[in-house]
Amino acid sequence: MAGVSSKEADEAYRRFAPLVWRRCRSILRSPAGADDCVQDVFMKLMRYGGSYLEAESKVAWLYRTADNSCFDWLRRNRARTVAMSEAELATLGSDHGGAVTRSDQRQWVMGFLHTLNDEMQRIAVHYWIDDMSQAEIAVEIGVSRQTVNARLGQIEQLAKTFSAQSRGGAE
Amino acid sequence: MIGSDKHISTRYLERALVDDLGDAERRLVDQHLATCQDCLQRHESLRFELKALTPHVMSLRPAAPRRSVWAIFGSRWLMPSLAASAALALILVVVHGPEDTLRAKGGEVAPSVLLHRARGSSVVALAANDKIAVGDRIRVSLSPLGSEVVHVLFRDDRGELELFFSGIAKDTPLPGSLEITAPCVPVTLWAWRGGDASLVEQIRAGVPALGQAVTRRLECE
Numbered sequence: 001m002a003g004v005s006s007k008e009a010d011e012a013y014r015r016f017a018p019l020v021w022r023r024c025r026s027i028l029r030s031p032a033g034a035d036d037c038v039q040d041v042f043m044k045l046m047r048y049g050g051s052y053l054e055a056e057s058k059v060a061w062l063y064r065t066a067d068n069s070c071f072d073w074l075r076r077n078r079a080r081t082v083a084m085s086e087a088e089l090a091t092l093g094s095d096h097g098g099a100v101t102r103s104d105q106r107q108w109v110m111g112f113l114h115t116l117n118d119e120m121q122r123i124a125v126h127y128w129i130d131d132m133s134q135a136e137i138a139v140e141i142g143v144s145r146q147t148v149n150a151r152l153g154q155i156e157q158l159a160k161t162f163s164a165q166s167r168g169g170a171e
Numbered sequence: 172m173i174g175s176d177k178h179i180s181t182r183y184l185e186r187a188l189v190d191d192l193g194d195a196e197r198r199l200v201d202q203h204l205a206t207c208q209d210c211l212q213r214h215e216s217l218r219f220e221l222k223a224l225t226p227h228v229m230s231l232r233p234a235a236p237r238r239s240v241w242a243i244f245g246s247r248w249l250m251p252s253l254a255a256s257a258a259l260a261l262i263l264v265v266v267h268g269p270e271d272t273l274r275a276k277g278g279e280v281a282p283s284v285l286l287h288r289a290r291g292s293s294v295v296a297l298a299a300n301d302k303i304a305v306g307d308r309i310r311v312s313l314s315p316l317g318s319e320v321v322h323v324l325f326r327d328d329r330g331e332l333e334l335f336f337s338g339i340a341k342d343t344p345l346p347g348s349l350e351i352t353a354p355c356v357p358v359t360l361w362a363w364r365g366g367d368a369s370l371v372e373q374i375r376a377g378v379p380a381l382g383q384a385v386t387r388r389l390e391c392e
Contacts, residue, residue, distance in 0.1 A: 013232055018224045019185055021231075029347070031333055035231055042232070059182075059191040103346030130182040 002050035009046045016058065017042065020066050026129050027070040029110055033077065037069040044069075071121050074114035109155065112162040116155065119143075123151045179203055179210045181217075188218055216338035223334050223371050284323075284362050284385050285312040289348065302392040305355050308348035309389070311335065313362070322363055324374055325349055327356040332375045355391035362387075 004012070020041055024034035044065055045052055055061040106128040113121055119141065126137040127148075134152070138145040179187075179200060186192050187200045204211050286297040287310040294310075295301075303309065311323055323336040323345065336345045349358070361374055362385045 014229075015189055017232070018221045018228045019189055021228045022221065022224060038228065038231060056193070057186065057191055059186045059189060063182075107347055126182075131180045132182055133180070136180065136182075 312344040
C-alpha cells in the first residue's frame with residue numbers, strides 16, 4: 001500500500017499533529033503515550049497513507065489511525081493503566097460540593113478503555129471524546145443507532161464492574 | 172454535527188479549526204457560532220490550547236519519543252471564550268498557603284487555587300507542607316470562577332512541563348488529575364489568569380513568572 005510523500009507528510013504534520021496529539025492524550029491520559037502515538041500515526045501516513053489523500057475528511061482519517069494506535073498502546077501498557085474508581089469519582093464530586101461532571105465521567109470511562117473490545121472502544125471514544133451523537137456514531141462505525149445505545153449501556157455497566165473490581169483488588 | 176444538546180460536537184469544532192470541513196458544513200458551523208456563545212467559547216479555547224501545544228508537538232518530529240515522569244489524568248478540556256481572550260491582562264501576585272489566591276493588581280480577589288490529594292481511598296485538601304508520593308493524584312480546584320481564561324501548568328524539577336488546563340474553568344475541580352508516577356520528582360504548579368500564552372514558554376524555559384502567576388511547590392515525601 002502506497003504512502004504519501006515527505007512534503008505531503010510535512011504539511012499534514014504541521015496542520016494536524018497538535019490536534020492528533022491532543023486526542024491521543026485524551027484517550028491515553030498520558031503525555032508520553034501521546035508522544036509515541038503521534039509519531040506512529042505519521043509514520044503510518046508516510047508508509048501506508050495513500051487513501052489519506054482521497055479522504056473527504058483528513059481529520060477523520062488521522063483520528064481513525066490515531067485511535068488504532070492508542071488502543072494498541074493501551075494493550076501494551078495495560079499494567080500501567082490506573083482507573084479512577086466509581087467511589088473516588090463520587091468522592092471527588094461530593095468533596096467539592098458539586099455533582100460529578102461529564103468531564104469526570106469521561107476520565108472515568110477512559111480509565112478502563114483497555115478492558116473493552118474494539119467496537120466498544122470506538123463507541124466510547126466517539127461518545128466521550130468527540131461528543132458525537134448516537135446517530136453520528138452509528139454512521140461512523142457502520143452499526144445501527146440502537147446498537148450504539150445498547151453498547152453505551154453495556155459500557156456503563158462494565159465501568160461499574162471494573163471499578164468495583166479495581167477497588168476490591170486495591171484493598 | 173449538532174448534538175442532542177443543541178451544540179456543535181467537539182469533532183466538528185476541531186475540524187473547523189484546521190479547515191477540514193466542506194463548504195456546506197463550514198456554513199453550518201459558522202452560522203451556529205454566530206449565535207451560540209457556549210460553542211464560540213469552546214471554539215476559542217480549543218484554538219488557544221492547540222496553539223499552546225504546538226511547540227511541543229513540533230518538537231516531536233523527528234526527535235525521539237519523550238518520557239514524562241508523570242501522567243496527566245485526563246485531558247484538559249477547555250471551556251474557552253472569545254470574550255475571555257479579550258480580558259486577559261490581569262496582573263497577579265503570588266500568595267503562598269494551602270489556598271493560594273490569584274489576586275488582581277487592583278485588589279480584586281480572583282479565583283483561588285485549592286489542591287486535593289487522592290491517595291488510595293482517601294481524599295484530603297493539601298496543606299502548605301503536605302508532600303506527594305508515587306501513586307498520588309492531585310486534583311486542582313479554582314473558585315470562585317468567573318468568565319476569564321485561566322491557565323494551570325505543572326513543571327517538575329527535571330524540566331518536564333505539562334499544560335494541565337487552559338481556558339474558561341466552568342467546572343471545579345478542574346477535569347482530570349495529576350498522577351505522580353515513579354520516580355517521584357518535586358513539582359511546581361503555575362496558575363495565572365489571562366491569555367498570555369507566552370508564559371508557557373517562559374515556564375518551559377525555566378524563567379520564573381513571579382508576579383504574574385500563582386505558584387505552588389509540591390515536594391516528595
